[in-house]
Every structure is written in structure tokens, then in C-alpha cells.
Amino acid sequence: xxxxxxTVAGRTFRSRLIVGTGKYKDYAENAAALEASGAEIVTVxxxxxxxxxxxxxxxxxFIDPKKYTYLPNTAGCYTAEDxxxxxxxxxxxxxxxxxxxxxxxxxxxxxxxMIETLRAAEILVKDGFDVMVYCTDDPLMCKRLEDxxxxxxxxxxxxxxxxxxxxxxxxxxxxVEGAKVPVLVDAGVGTASDAAIAMELGCDGVLMNTAxxxxxxxxxxxxxxxxxxxxxxxxxxxxxxxxxxxxDPSSPLAGLI
Amino acid sequence: MxxxxxxxxxxxxxxxSLADLVERLGLDVRKVAVERNLEIxxxxxxxATMLHEGDxxxxxxxxxxx
Numbered sequence: 001x002x003x004x005x006x007t008v009a010g011r012t013f014r015s016r017l018i019v020g021t022g023k024y025k026d027y028a029e030n031a032a033a034l035e036a037s038g039a040e041i042v043t044v045x046x047x048x049x050x051x052x053x054x055x056x057x058x059x060x061x062f063i064d065p066k067k068y069t070y071l072p073n074t075a076g077c078y079t080a081e082d083x084x085x086x087x088x089x090x091x092x093x094x095x096x097x098x099x100x101x102x103x104x105x106x107x108x109x110x111x112x113x114m115i116e117t118l119r120a121a122e123i124l125v126k127d128g129f130d131v132m133v134y135c136t137d138d139p140l141m142c143k144r145l146e147d148x149x150x151x152x153x154x155x156x157x158x159x160x161x162x163x164x165x166x167x168x169x170x171x172x173x174x175x176v177e178g179a180k181v182p183v184l185v186d187a188g189v190g191t192a193s194d195a196a197i198a199m200e201l202g203c204d205g206v207l208m209n210t211a212x213x214x215x216x217x218x219x220x221x222x223x224x225x226x227x228x229x230x231x232x233x234x235x236x237x238x239x240x241x242x243x244x245x246x247x248d249p250s251s252p253l254a255g256l257i
Numbered sequence: 258m259x260x261x262x263x264x265x266x267x268x269x270x271x272x273x274s275l276a277d278l279v280e281r282l283g284l285d286v287r288k289v290a291v292e293r294n295l296e297i298x299x300x301x302x303x304x305a306t307m308l309h310e311g312d313x314x315x316x317x318x319x320x321x322x323x
Contacts, residue, residue, distance in 0.1 A: 020323030030321060045322025046290075048263040048315065054283035059319050075322050085292075089317055092297050093290035160323070209323030 004233065006204045008182050009098055009130035009151040011069070015040045016199065017229045018071065018184065020209025024218065027062035033212050034063060037222035041069045043100055043207065045076070046090045065094065071132065073100040078113070080120035087129060098151070099124070100186075102134040110160040114141050118148060125149035134186050137171040139178055146181055153179055154207060157198065158188025161210045165194035169201055176202040192221075192228035199232025200240070258310040269308060276303035279316075289318050 005012045018041040024030035034042060042063060050056055072090035074083035080103060087099045103120055105113025112134055118141070124131050125148060132152040133145050142153045155175055158164035165188065166172060176183045182204035189195050189208045198206045206229055215221035260267050269278070275298060279286050291298045292315040298306050308314075 021321035022323040024321060027321065043323055044319045046317050047320045049282075049284060049289055049318050051263055051265075051282050051284075051316065058285075058288060059321055060288055070319065072319065073322055085295075088297055089290045089292055089315075090319075092299065093288075093317065093319060 004237070006182055008132065011098065013040045013069075015226075015229075016205035016233055017195070017225055018043065018205060018207040019212060019222070019225075020207070021045075021059060021063065022075075022209050023213035027057050027059060029218060030213075031062045033218040033222040034068070035222075036219045036226065037212065038226045039068070041071050043071045043073045043209070046072055046086050046093065069098065070094055070096070071098060071100050073134075074102050076104070077102065078104050078116075080116045080123065083116075083120045084123060084127075087124060088127075091129070097128055098130045098132070100132045100134060100154070101150075112136055112156070114138070118144055121145055121148045121150055132184070137168050137175065139171060139174040142175045142183075143178055146179055150181065152182040152184060152204075154184045154186035156187040157185045157194065158190075160187040162188055163190030163211055163214075164188055165190050166197050166201070169197065172198065172203065173201045189225075192224040195225050195228040196232035196235070199229055200235050202236055205229070258308070260308055260311065261313040263314070263316055273308050274304055275306040275308060275314075278308060278314075279303060282316075284316070289316050291316055 005014055015038045017037055017039045019037050019039045020043045021030050074086045077083040077086055083103050101120055103113050103116040104110055114136055121131050121133055130151040132154055133150045134154050135145055137155040145153055157166045184205040184207050185198040185203050186207040189211045195206045212218050212222045258269050294313050
């Protein structure tokens with residue numbers, strides 16, 4: 001397990017779990033859950049500074065950007081232009097180029113608008129960004145995004161924040177088989193078994209926020225997710241047994257008394 | 258003079274650079290990024306960037322997100 005690393009845009013990581021930093025009770029609980037998750041990458045959002053309360057708690061005071069890789073996202077952006085504006089500011093705020101692109105198309109489902117996403121991805125790649133892209137689980141669209149130069153493909157398992165788990169395992173497997181860059185399931189994971197399934201399908205990693213943040217005990221769930229991702233990865237590497245239609249005894253039939 | 262700061266009217270007295278404003282607001286310069294009239298201002302240029310009547314500033318920082 002020690003040597004089972006994965007690499008995105010030239011950066012190598014041991015943990016295959018990426019966690020979000022939204023929806024927690026406070027930054028302290030967020031930091032505790034992050035520690036328990038073993039994650040090395042965290043997604044973060046970029047928002048206006050609260051100028052009327054400059055002393056309010058800051059994310060960077062609880063989650064050290066030197067210890068964890070900040071992955072700025074474009075959550076809440078509905079056009080390619082908004083997403084690009086956000087990520088250029090994020091690069092200025094943090095000084096790095098690894099980003100999560102997410103261009104939404106519908107407020108009810110939070111489904112990504114793939115036409116705008118692809119357009120933004122093409123421009124951001126030319127602009128020097130390493131783009132990890134949130135997308136639908138359409139294998140052809142994922143291929144287009146890879147061809148556009150995206151550093152990682154991140155199809156949804158189910159709608160953002162829904163916790164419904166992997167709705168289309170066939171597509172996730174097809175995307176994994178077809179991709180030469182890392183594939184991570186992003187959004188829709190609800191509990192540990194969902195994360196394990198994603199990894200058993202051959203994904204390089206899983207990204208989640210709500211499943212941990214909205215658990216009754218986020219720190220305990222963070223640990224569960226860590227173990228599930230590791231278990232799913234090991235099972236994928238081990239190669240599962242063939243499924244059979246009928247029973248097959250585990251004890252030898254010879255020598256029965 | 259009056260500027261727009263994060264979508265709100267903001268009154269400033271005298272000649273004020275971007276560095277002055279960030280300091281007056283009590284913000285840590287290493288934790289913010291600034292857009293002035295839709296153009297990003299590099300951190301190294303805050304001191305030399307004088308604010309003008311009607312400037313639209315966006316001061317942003319990282320917050321929790323998924």
C-alpha cells in the first residue's frame with residue numbers, strides 16, 4: 001500500500017481520498033475530519049472577504065496550505081467566464097495552478113453544463129492551469145475533456161450533495177478503461193460502501209464533501225471513508241473472483257465421513 | 258472618493274493605495290487576492306496601485322467549499 005501512489009499533473013499523492021471543506025459546523029471540526037480522513041488534497045472555494053469582520057476565522061488558519069494541497073474550485077459558477085475569472089483569482093491568492101473546474105448548468109440538479117465546461121477547460125489549459133474537471137459520467141464527453149488537456153477527469157456518481165452513491169457503475173468503468181489521466185469519482189458519495197465501489201471500479205480516487213460533513217459524527221465518517229477507499233483500492237488491485245450462478249462449496253467434498 | 262468594495266459603496270479619504278486599503282481593513286495581505294475593475298492586481302503591485310473614484314474592487318479569500 002505504501003508504494004501505491006497516484007500522480008496528477010506531476011504531483012504524487014499517497015491518499016486517494018480528496019475531501020471538501022464546506023458545510024462543517026466550524027473550521028475546527030473540518031480540520032479534525034481532514035486529519036482522520038488522511039487526505040492530502042482539499043477542495044476550497046473562493047469568496048469575497050467579509051470586510052466588515054476582518055477578524056473572522058480563516059480557513060488557512062485551521063488547514064495549513066503548506067501541509068495540504070489546496071484545490072481551488074469554481075463551485076457556484078454557471079459560465080465559462082465566471083469559472084475562469086474565479087480560478088485566475090485563486091491562482092493569485094494561492095500561487096498554484098492545480099484547480100478543480102466545475103461549471104454548473106442547473107440550480108435544481110447542480111448538473112454540470114458540459115459545453116461550457118469543455119470551453120472553459122480548453123482556455124484554462126492554454127492559460128497554464130492543471131485542470132481537474134468535474135463532469136457528467138458520459139464516456140465520450142470525458143474523452144473530449146482528456147483530449148482538451150485536462151489533468152484529471154472527475155465524473156459524478158450522483159448529483160452533488162445527494163449521497164445517492166454510484167448510479168451508473170457501467171459508465172464509471174468505461175470512463176476508467178478509456179482514460180490515460182486519473183479518474184476520480186466526484187460528488188454523490190453517501191457512505192463508505194459507495195467510496196469502496198468507486199475504487200473497486202478502478203477509479204484513481206474519490207472526492208467528497210457532504211458525506212463526511214453531514215454525517216452525525218464527521219470525524220468517524222472521515223475515518224470510515226479513508227478505510228473504504230483503501231479497501232476498495234486493494235480489492236481492485238487484488239482482482240475479484242468471478243461471479244457464479246450457483247453455490248460452490250468452500251470445504252473439500254473428498255474425505256467426508 | 259467613493260469606490261465599490263465587494264459590491265458595496267465604500268468611502269475613502271485622501272490618496273489611498275491598494276496596500277493602504279488592505280491595511281486599513283485589517284486584512285492579512287498574504288491571504289487575499291484583489292481584482293480591480295475586472296483586472297487581477299498582483300500582490301507585488303499593491304503599493305504602487307493608487308485607487309481612483311469609481312474603482313470597483315473585489316477582495317477575495319479561500320473559504321470552505323466542496
